[in-house]
Each structure stands twice: as C-alpha cells, then as structure tokens.
Amino acid sequence: MKNKHIIFSILFLTLFPSLISCDDNKTIVVxxxxxxxxxxxxxxxxxxxxxxxxxxxxxxxxxxxxKDDVALYLKTYNDLPDNYIRKDQYNNGGKNTYxxxxxxxxxxxxxxxxxxxxxxxxxxxxxxxxxxxxNTNRGVERLVYSSDFRIFYTSxxxxxxQEYLGYKNWGPKFNKGGFVAICK
Numbered sequence: 001m002k003n004k005h006i007i008f009s010i011l012f013l014t015l016f017p018s019l020i021s022c023d024d025n026k027t028i029v030v031x032x033x034x035x036x037x038x039x040x041x042x043x044x045x046x047x048x049x050x051x052x053x054x055x056x057x058x059x060x061x062x063x064x065x066x067k068d069d070v071a072l073y074l075k076t077y078n079d080l081p082d083n084y085i086r087k088d089q090y091n092n093g094g095k096n097t098y099x100x101x102x103x104x105x106x107x108x109x110x111x112x113x114x115x116x117x118x119x120x121x122x123x124x125x126x127x128x129x130x131x132x133x134x135n136t137n138r139g140v141e142r143l144v145y146s147s148d149f150r151i152f153y154t155s156x157x158x159x160x161x162q163e164y165l166g167y168k169n170w171g172p173k174f175n176k177g178g179f180v181a182i183c184k
Contacts, residue, residue, distance in 0.1 A: 105129025
C-alpha cells in the first residue's frame with residue numbers, strides 16, 4: 001500500500017506541479033482533490049517569495065530588456081513586452097526591428113536534455129525569451145516560463161536556473177532537474 005502512495009505522489013508531482021506547496025515541517029505537500037500525501041522532499045526556507053526593492057511601474061508601450069523588468073512584465077501582463085519578436089522574424093531580417101532593444105522571445109522551450117531528462121522538474125511545456133545580447137548574437141541569458149507564469153532565469157544557456165520569487169528576488173541556482181522548492 002505504501003508503494004502505491006509513493007507512485008501516486010510521483011505521478012501527481014509530474015502531472016500537477018501547481019498543486020505543490022511546502023508546509024511548516026519543510027516537506028512538500030501534494031494536495032489533489034480530497035487527498036493529502038506527504039513526501040520527504042525538503043524545501044528551502046532560506047529564500048522567500050516577494051519583492052526585494054522598489055517595484056517600478058511598468059508601461060505596456062515601453063521596451064524592457066533586464067531579467068528583473070521582463071520577469072515583472074510577464075507576471076504583470078502575462079505576455080512579453082512589445083520589443084520581443086519570434087525566432088523566425090529575427091532570422092529573416094528582424095534583428096534590429098526595435099533597435100538595440102530587439103530581443104527574441106515567445107518560442108517553445110523543450111525543457112529537456114538530450115537524454116530526455118527534464119531541466120526544470122516543475123513544468124513540462126515552457127516558453128523562452130532572450131535577456132542580454134551582444135552585437136553579433138543573441139547571447140546566453142534567457143528567461144523560461146510555464147503557462148502559469150512560473151519564471152526561471154539562466155545566465156549560462158540552460159546549464160543552471162534560478163526561480164523568480166519577486167522583483168529583484170531570485171531563488172538558489174540549480175541544475176539537471178535539481179529544482180529547489182521554496183517554502184511559502
């Protein structure tokens with residue numbers, strides 16, 4: 001019977017990551033409808049959700065390029081700023097559509113390593129967008145986000161990630177599916 005609960009927990013963690021939270025005992029609680037199962041995956045209390053610093057007012061008509069501003073824009077408007085264009089537009093002559101503020105974003109991110117292992121274990125289907133770019137290429141910094149706008153930053157082209165916890169507030173770095181749950 002215990003094995004069935006463990007298998008059910010893993011299945012739920014995979015299929016319904018939005019139903020995961022931490023309790024006061026620093027364990028993750030999966031709460032599907034009318035069922036409560038505890039697993040022994042620890043969560044970190046060293047980090048907290050919320051803004052760190054003065055949150056700027058954002059405008060739908062301005063261009064944003066910093067990781068903090070773009071993440072806040074995504075959370076606020078559930079969309080990318082207007083200075084983001086798709087990869088196909090960028091590759092077909094759109095590299096300077098919005099001058100130095102032109103960024104690529106809105107394309108599907110597979111979230112898998114070559115061996116099929118998920119990079120970020122809490123989400124399957126994700127979207128990516130560039131942050132910094134050089135004069136010659138798109139750069140290595142990206143934000144990736146899920147359909148419910150859980151946002152992650154990578155400074156090294158998908159080797160490590162940090163979860164967006166609030167304006168200028170990012171969780172610990174993790175890699176290869178080693179997501180660190182933040183206790184709420």
